Every structure is written in structure tokens, then in C-alpha cells.
Amino acid sequence: MEELLYFFSTTQPRRPAVIRQVLLNKRTVSNLFWGLRYGILDWLATYPQLQREQFDAVIKTMLVKGWLIEEKQGLRLSLAGLNQSQAFEKKHYRITKPFLFSRLKTPLWHEVLQLLVQVVSETSYQNKQYYVVNSSMQARVIIKQWYQKYYCKNLGQQLGNQLLEFLKQMNSSDADLFMQLFSGHKVIAKTAEQLAYNSTYTGADIENLGRDLGSQLIDFLAKGTSIFKSLAQALLKQNLLAQSTLETYKLYQAGIPLARIGKMRNLKAGTVSEHLLEAAIFIPEFDFKRLLTPQDYVLFNKIFQGEIDNWRYEKIQQADPQSSFTKFRLYQIEQSKVELSR
Amino acid sequence: MQPTDEQLKKALKHYFNFTTFREGQEKIIRKLLAGESTMAILPTGTGKSLCYQLVGKLLQKPVVIISPLISLMQDQVEQLQFIGEKRVIALTSALSGRYKKQAVANLARFDFIYLAPEMLNKKEVIQALLNLDLGLLVVDEAHCISKWGPDFRPDYLGLGNLRKQLRDPVTLALTATATDEVAADICRSLFGTKKVTVIRYSVDRPNIFLAVEKISDQKEKKQRLISLVNQLRTPGLIYFSSKKKADEIADLLRQKTMLRVNSYHAGLSSSDRYAIQQQFMQGELDVVCATSAFGMGINKKNIRYIIHYHLPADLESYLQEIGRAGRDGKQSIAILLYHQNDANLQRHLMNATLPDNDLIQYYMDNAQRLTGHVGEQGELLDYYRKQGLSSTAIKELFTRRRQSKNRNLSEILAYINTSGCRRRYIREYFGEKDTQQHNSHCCQLLGEKLPLEFLWMIRDTEEDSPEPAKNNYRRIIEKLFNL
Numbered sequence: 037m038e039e040l041l042y043f044f045s046t047t048q049p050r051r052p053a054v055i056r057q058v059l060l061n062k063r064t065v066s067n068l069f070w071g072l073r074y075g076i077l078d079w080l081a082t083y084p085q086l087q088r089e090q091f092d093a094v095i096k097t098m099l100v101k102g103w104l105i106e107e108k109q110g111l112r113l114s115l116a117g118l119n120q121s122q123a124f125e126k127k128h129y130r131i132t133k134p135f136l137f138s139r140l141k142t143p144l145w146h147e148v149l150q151l152l153v154q155v156v157s158e159t160s161y162q163n164k165q166y167y168v169v170n171s172s173m174q175a176r177v178i179i180k181q182w183y184q185k186y187y188c189k190n191l192g193q194q195l196g197n198q199l200l201e202f203l204k205q206m207n208s209s210d211a212d213l214f215m216q217l218f219s220g221h222k223v224i225a226k227t228a229e230q231l232a233y234n235s236t237y238t239g240a241d242i243e244n245l246g247r248d249l250g251s252q253l254i255d256f257l258a259k260g261t262s263i264f265k266s267l268a269q270a271l272l273k274q275n276l277l278a279q280s281t282l283e284t285y286k287l288y289q290a291g292i293p294l295a296r297i298g299k300m301r302n303l304k305a306g307t308v309s310e311h312l313l314e315a316a317i318f319i320p321e322f323d324f325k326r327l328l329t330p331q332d333y334v335l336f337n338k339i340f341q342g343e344i345d346n347w348r349y350e351k352i353q354q355a356d357p358q359s360s361f362t363k364f365r366l367y368q369i370e371q372s373k374v375e376l377s378r
Numbered sequence: 379m380q381p382t383d384e385q386l387k388k389a390l391k392h393y394f395n396f397t398t399f400r401e402g403q404e405k406i407i408r409k410l411l412a413g414e415s416t417m418a419i420l421p422t423g424t425g426k427s428l429c430y431q432l433v434g435k436l437l438q439k440p441v442v443i444i445s446p447l448i449s450l451m452q453d454q455v456e457q458l459q460f461i462g463e464k465r466v467i468a469l470t471s472a473l474s475g476r477y478k479k480q481a482v483a484n485l486a487r488f489d490f491i492y493l494a495p496e497m498l499n500k501k502e503v504i505q506a507l508l509n510l511d512l513g514l515l516v517v518d519e520a521h522c523i524s525k526w527g528p529d530f531r532p533d534y535l536g537l538g539n540l541r542k543q544l545r546d547p548v549t550l551a552l553t554a555t556a557t558d559e560v561a562a563d564i565c566r567s568l569f570g571t572k573k574v575t576v577i578r579y580s581v582d583r584p585n586i587f588l589a590v591e592k593i594s595d596q597k598e599k600k601q602r603l604i605s606l607v608n609q610l611r612t613p614g615l616i617y618f619s620s621k622k623k624a625d626e627i628a629d630l631l632r633q634k635t636m637l638r639v640n641s642y643h644a645g646l647s648s649s650d651r652y653a654i655q656q657q658f659m660q661g662e663l664d665v666v667c668a669t670s671a672f673g674m675g676i677n678k679k680n681i682r683y684i685i686h687y688h689l690p691a692d693l694e695s696y697l698q699e700i701g702r703a704g705r706d707g708k709q710s711i712a713i714l715l716y717h718q719n720d721a722n723l724q725r726h727l728m729n730a731t732l733p734d735n736d737l738i739q740y741y742m743d744n745a746q747r748l749t750g751h752v753g754e755q756g757e758l759l760d761y762y763r764k765q766g767l768s769s770t771a772i773k774e775l776f777t778r779r780r781q782s783k784n785r786n787l788s789e790i791l792a793y794i795n796t797s798g799c800r801r802r803y804i805r806e807y808f809g810e811k812d813t814q815q816h817n818s819h820c821c822q823l824l825g826e827k828l829p830l831e832f833l834w835m836i837r838d839t840e841e842d843s844p845e846p847a848k849n850n851y852r853r854i855i856e857k858l859f860n861l
């Protein structure tokens with residue numbers, strides 16, 4: 037788990053709990069905000085199996101080794117830690133498109149992809165008797181429905197072509213490893229551990245490679261025009277927001293006042309605010325101006341300068357006791373986005 | 379329904395593409411078709427499942443199979459799908475809520491319904507079962523009622539009541555190994571005082587040579603294993619009682635032999651388990667280091683040896699596990715490696731799964747608060763508490779369990795230390811009297827060397843692992859899709 041070093045900075049002290057929760061996709065506004073500040077929101081949901089004990093133990097070891105340094109606001113990467121992180125990166129596989137992970141329905145996408153390759157492969161040899169790869173009922177139903185709709189003579193040719201076209205953009209030894217993770221007609225998948233015996237990668241690296249290329253493949257199919265498009269689209273979430281947040285945001289977009297949204301959805305005012313803060317973090321075109329008045333901007337501008345991490349709500353409370361925490365956080369989010377876009 | 383011999387054979391060919399029945403199958407099928415409940419004790423690998431599958435096909439009525447291990451059920455469902463049977467469902471707690479509801483609502487549409495015992499606690503499942511025109515009820519691994527029931531599957535104890543609720547359907551109780559005592563126990567809890575036919579076929583598998591190797595220290599055990607694996611004909615299966623050890627030894631064997639070795643246990647992801655099982659089936663692995671999770675549904679004919687690195691839980695499990703060797707009828711061997719600390723490890727495992735009196739008392743005193751928070755042991759205690767048993771009764775029950783587990787261990791140790799024929803020991807243990815004479819193909823007597831050469835069990839090193847295929851992604855894609 038030395039890759040955890042990637043998520044620390046030599047300049048910005050960071051709280052390990054935030055990093056862990058981002059990797060796990062635990063979405064509280066505070067986690068998401070600090071994830072935004074740390075610039076690691078792309079990594080949401082990349083390690084859904086992360087165990088707390090294991091994570092804590094790794095961080096502890098890193099502190100002992102001096103790769104991380106404890107400071108008041110969190111942990112900072114030392115020079116030794118930076119060297120270690122760079123050395124680690126040279127030897128190991130690093131996920132290239134982490135932002136795709138939170139868009140995928142997990143673990144469904146993996147099962148469907150495995151089933152798709154197997155079913156099309158067996159069909160290519162007109163074989164109907166085989167042991168189906170382990171998969172949930174849901175995955176089997178999805179594949180069955182898709183198959184009934186799209187079955188055609190050259191199914192194998194079509195999937196083969198899509199895979200070739202997708203993989204030719206990749207590093208070819210990565211592509212070789214990736215394809216060995218699938219079972220089909222008279223072809224049995226290798227486990228990540230097995231592939232690691234003859235590779236410079238570890239089993240964990242190959243698992244990451246499989247997830248990374250797998251999610252990119254689904255993205256590729258979903259954006260393409262092949263007969264696999266609708267299947268791939270069914271594996272992607274329509275929206276990055278949680279369902280309840282999305283509903284609140286839609287009402288907000290329709291121009292309905294916050295108090296009424298709360299009544300309509302039977303939510304506390306605090307919950308409505310949290311939903312809007314989450315939307316403010318994820319939605320690129322979020323309209324901050326509806327919630328922050330020109331006077332707010334003047335006041336915030338006067339009080340808050342410099343490092344956004346260090347701004348404190350108490351300061352605005354002293355200047356204007358009416359101003360809410362939500363407004364303060366919104367302004368912080370907006371300014372963070374401005375900073376990131378520079 | 380009583381089909382002629384010819385009709386039965388035709389059905390066997392039609393549905394399973396076999397031309398002859400194996401020992402016992404036809405007799406069981408005929409009993410069931412005649413409407414008689416039956417208890418069948420058949421060694422593993424003799425095609426138990428074919429019996430009820432064919433009966434279901436002939437009766438054209440749904441068959442409900444209660445099976446204790448989800449992994450096992452998954453395997454059987456896959457086997458049925460493999461032979462082209464689509465109307466199969468496994469109802470387990472692993473099924474997601476929506477599909478479970480749908481499946482329960484449409485239960486009558488399935489021909490083969492596999493049920494995890496815990497599903498029988500659900501009212502809607504029972505109701506759906508009551509609405510079925512049930513052809514046959516099957517209780518698989520029926521020894522769980524007697525042996526495993528109190529340990530892991532309290533739900534199994536309610537099976538007798540379920541039968542009554544379902545209005546006494548024709549029932550097949552299946553198990554691989556059962557002493558007379560256990561068989562009687564199973565019949566009592568399933569059928570009450572009703573007399574049922576018991577069909578028993580010998581647990582003895584003459585083509586499996588039986589051997590025990592005593593080892594004086596743990597380090598030597600590893601060395602001995604490496605040397606055996608380096609000599610023996612493959613494929614082989616090595617059993618361990620811990621996942622960690624299985625992994626560790628698999629690593630070691632990869633380093634110290636030229637063979638393709640992998641571990642297999644419940645700690646692996648389901649896709650890895652699938653891959654390893656298939657690789658082993660298709661001959662891409664020579665040796666699997668496994669826990670007892672492996673092999674339940676596996677049907678590989680040519681396994682040449684089974685080595686136990688740790689002690690099996692009891693002779694029943696041992697027989698089940700070694701029964702996976704030599705299903706092609708060719709010479710095979712079962713070797714139990716024994717170090718005297720192994721017995722202590724087994725006692726330790728025993729204590730970890732059975733709650734002691736203090737824990738039972740504590741649980742009963744704080745039951746409301748603890749329900750659902752104390753894991754496997756608590757689940758068990760909770761079940762008994764809900765059955766209305768007192769603390770004293772529960773303590774007694776577990777004391778008896780512990781005693782019976784200790785007895786099982788002593789039986790294994792006695793098998794290890796017997797000075798007589800090992801095969802005779804096993805046959806007598808399972809109540810089979812007609813003992814044949816010991817000979818040089820039968821077993822290794824205490825203190826004798828393993829006659830591997832004599833048994834033709836030494837591997838030809840020339841037939842060692844073929845070169846691994848080139849793994850260029852283009853070539854894999856061409857092969858996958860027949861391009």
C-alpha cells in the first residue's frame with residue numbers, strides 16, 4: 037500500500053482520514069470539501085475494499101519510516117517520502133483514469149464485462165455448454181437481455197475489433213496482461229497473482245491494471261457506436277451526485293426557494309444545504325451567485341485572502357453574525373475551483 | 379411411475395448423454411419414482427445429483443434441493459446449466475433483494491430449486507414452497523443434520539418440521555458417508571418414526587492406496603511434502619486447515635518444484651476461485667493447495683493423489699476428501715502427514731468454534747443486548763435460545779458436542795496409529811463387515827515405507843509442464859473470438 041504516498045503533499049498537510057474516506061467513496065460534505073482542497077477527488081471510489089485497520093497500520097509505518105511528518109493540520113510528505121513515492125511509481129502500475137471509477141456501477145461492471153467476453157467467445161465457437169464465470173443474477177440478466185436484442189452472426193468479430201481498437205492505444209505489455217484476465221472458449225483467465233509471477237508487477241498492481249483498463253474499456257464502448265454501446269452505458273452512473281442530492285439539486289435548478297425545497301422533500305434545512313454544497317463541489321456550472329449576494333462577495337473578499345485551507349468561519353462570524361456556515365463553505369468551494377482552473 | 383429399463387436408459391442418454399448407470403443410481407431412482415422416501419449413502423463422485431435430476435425430468439415436477447453450502451449449490455447450479463438446464467435457481471442470502479423477491483414470486487417456473495437452509499426461516503419462501511406441486515424434496519449433505527447441524531447449520535434441525543408442513547413429500551436424503559448411528563439419527567430427525575429405505579454403497583475405494591507418514595518436526599514436514607510432490611504423478615490436491623498455510627506452501631512448492639501450483643480457499647475473490655477451479659479441471663494446474671472449501675462440486679476424474687498436511691476434522695471428512703482421487707478408477711494414493719502437534723491444532727480449532735459454559739451463561743444472561751453481535755457462536759446460541767432451551771440444556775448440548783468432537787479426533791488418531799490394515803479400519807468404522815484381505819495394493823501398514831514405485835505412482839519428468847503459451851493480446855483476442 038505504498039501508493040498511499042501519492043495522496044500526500046510536501047507542502048499541504050493532509051488528514052489521512054479524509055484520504056481514506058475519499059478512496060472509499062464515503063461522501064460527507066466535509067470529506068468532499070477537503071478532498072477538493074487536496075486535489076484528490078478524482079480518486080473517489082478507487083479503493084472500495086480499503087480496510088481501516090490496514091490503512092491505519094500503513095500510515096503508522098510511514099510515520100515511523102519518516103516518509104510522513106506529523107503537523108498540526110495533518111500529515112505532510114517528507115523529502116524521503118517523496119523519493120520513496122517516486123521510486124515506487126517507477127516499479128508499479130499506477131491507475132491512469134481514476135475519475136472513471138466513481139462513474140461505474142461496482143461490482144456489476146466487472147461481472148458484466150467478464151460475462152460478455154465469455155458469452156461472445158463461446159458463441160463464436162457455437163458452444164452452449166460451459167461453466168459460466170461467477171457472476172450475480174443481476175449481471176446475468178443484463179447480459180441475457182442484451183444478447184437477445186443484439187445477437188448476430190459475427191458477434192465475436194465485432195467484440196474482437198472493439199477490443200483491438202481499444203487496446204492499440206495502450207501500452208502493449210499492459211494490454212497483454214489485461215487480456216489474460218478473461219475467460220472464454222477453451223481459454224481460462226489467470227488470476228492477478230498468477231500473472232505477477234512472470235511480471236515485474238505485483239498482484240495488487242495487476243488488479244489495479246485490470247480495473248483501470250476495464251473501466252476505460254467501458255467508457256470507450258459507451259462513447260462509441262458499436263452494438264456494445266447500450267450495454268456499456270447501463271454500467272455507468274448517469275450522475276456523479278447521490279440520488280437524494282440530485283433531486284434537491286434539480287429543484288434548486290428549477291428556481292425553487294430553499295425553504296420550499298425542504299418542505300417538498302421533507303428535509304431539514306441543514307440537509308438541503310449539504311446537498312447544495314455537494315452539488316457545488318461536483319457540478320462544473322454550479323450557480324454560486326444565486327446563493328451568495330454581491331454584498332457577501334465584498335465582505336468575503338475583504339476578510340479572506342491567501343491560503344484557502346487556512347480560512348476560518350469564526351472570522352466571518354465576528355464581522356457579520358448573520359452570515360451562515362453554508363455561505364462561507366460555498367465561497368471556499370468557489371474560490372477553490374477558481375484556483376484549480378488556473 | 380415405473381418406467382421400463384429401456385425407458386430409463388433412454389432418459390439417461392437423452393438428458394445426460396450417459397449409456398449406463400453407476401452403482402446405486404438406478405435403485406435409488408426406481409424407489410423415488412415409486413413414491414418411496416429414501417436415504418442414500420453413496421461415496422463422493424458416484425453421481426448423487428444425477429439421481430434427483432433424472433427423477434425431476436421424468437416426473438416433470440419441480441425438485442427442491444436443500445443444500446448447506448452456498449458454494450456447493452453454486453457449483454451444482456452451474457453443472458445443471460452446463461448440461462443445458464436453464465430453469466434452475468439457487469435461493470441463497472447472497473442473492474440481491476430484488477431478484478430474490480422476483481424468484482420467490484415465480485418459484486413454480488423453475489424445475490430445480492436449490493435452497494440454502496437459512497432461506498427456510500422466511501415465511502414467504504415457505505408459502506411459495508407450499509404452493510408448488512412438488513415432485514421431490516432432496517436433503518443434500520444430510521449428515522449436516524446430525525454432525526454439522528449443531529455446529530454451523532442450526533436451520534437444518536428444522537427440516538423434519540418442514541417436511542411435515544409440505545405434507546410429507548417423497549424425500550431423498552443424500553450423504554457421502556455416515557455410520558449406522560449417524561444414518562439412524564438422520565432418519566429420526568427427517569422422517570420421525572416412519573420407516574424409510576436406506577441404500578448404502580461402500581465407502582471403500584479400492585484404487586486409492588491409503589498411507590500415513592509420521593513426521594518428527596514441522597520443518598521436516600515441509601521437506602517431506604516437497605519431496606513427495608516432486609515424485610508423485612499429477613494432478614494432486616493437498617488439504618490444509620488454514621488459508622494462510624495453503625498460501626504459504628503453494629508459494630514454497632512453486633519455488634521448489636517445476637510444477638504449476640496454486641492455492642484455493644474462501645479468502646479468494648469469486649473470479650479467482652472460478653479461474654483456479656477451471657485451470658485445475660482443464661489440466662493447467664498440476665497441484666492445488668486447498669482448504670476444505672475446495673472440491674465440493676468439483677468433478678475431476680484423474681486426481682492422482684490427495685495429501686493432508688493437517689489433520690482432517692473426522693474420518694467422514696477424510697473419506698470425502700480422499701474420495702476425490704482416482705475417479706477414473708486408476709491407481710491413486712491418499713497420504714496423511716502427521717506431526718504430533720497437529721492434534722493440538724485440531725483441539726484449538728474445536729475450542730474456537732464451540733462456546734464454553736462461561737460464554738453460554740454470559741450470552742443467556744445478556745441475550746437481548748448481544749443478539750446479532752457475537753458472530754457464528756452467537757447465532758447458534760440465539761437459535762437454541764429461541765427454541766426455548768434453558769442454559770443448562772444448552773450447556774449440556776455443547777458438552778456433548780465437544781465430547782463427540784473429541785471422539786472424532788480420537789478416531790482419526792486411532793486410524794493413524796492402527797497397527798492393522800487401514801482399509802479394514804475404515805470399513806469397520808462405517809459399519810461394513812465384509813472385510814477383504816490386506817494386500818500390497820491396499821495400504822501402508824504402520825512403519826512401512828511408501829511403495830510409490832511399486833504402485834507406479836512416480837511421475838515421468840518428461841511429461842512435465844508444457845511451455846506456457848505466448849500471451850500477446852492480439853493472439854488472445856483471435857483465440858477468444860475464433861478470428
Ligand SMILES: [Zn+2]
Binds near residue numbers: 800
Ligand atoms: Zn490394507
